[in-house]
Amino acid sequence: MKTEGGSREAKRRAGERAAEEIDDGDVVGLGTGSTAAHAIRAIGRAVDDGLTVRGIPTSFQSRQLALEVGIPLSCLDAVDGIDIAIDGADQIADDPDASGFGALVKGGGGAQTREKLVDSAADRFVVVADPSKLSETLEQSVPLEVLPDAHALVADEIRRIGGEPTLRDATHKDGPVVTDNGNLLLDCAFGEIDAPDELATRLSSVPGVVEHGLFVGMADAAYVGTDEGVEMREY
Known part of the structure; x- marks a missing residue:
């Protein structure tokens, strides 16, 4: 069963915590959705403070937000690789005893094709979510x-x-x-x-x-924001 949650504060915590993984000089995949948007805004603030990154957006939506917050953008053809991708999920398989642990359903925003291209090209793919996205078994369309x-x-x-x-x-x-x-x-x-x-x-x-x-075997970790803090899962 899906857990309840999904507050704006929980999403903000997850996105901002994932953004802390980014190092100076990284090429960063910029995910799509409300939780990934918090990560993009946090990266923009870090760029204002002197962080050097290049962003690879996964949708028109994430591209526009990245431009708004001042993240320099590039494209897959112009980089040698992606160091880290931060993206959201519509549902996450959260049973560690099941073979599908860490599998995702994505595409609620219609961007799953480019999301999969960018996320699969990343050395590290980090998912950001709130507790409402967790489910023992995937069941979402x-x-x-x-x-x-x-x-x-x-x-x-x-x-x-x-x-x-x-x-x-x-x-x-x-x-x-x-x-x-x-x-x-x-x-x-x-x-x-x-x-x-x-x-x-x-x-x-x-x-x-x-x-x-369906994103299976792709996520390396997830940051799940709650109203009290952030929980991390390694896959």
């Missing part, structure tokens, strides 16, 4: 970025393997959400995901799927 012409075929395949796909609709305009890459999003409910690694492999093999929101 998995976002899939799909080619527009393939969304119906992908949806049929998802139903065939036991999922229930829903095309994500935009909230401020008619029609579906379109990603930064010009693709569509299917939110796919599978119930409890007992073997996230197996499902991740299955989803990656579906033609028309650009990327999915």
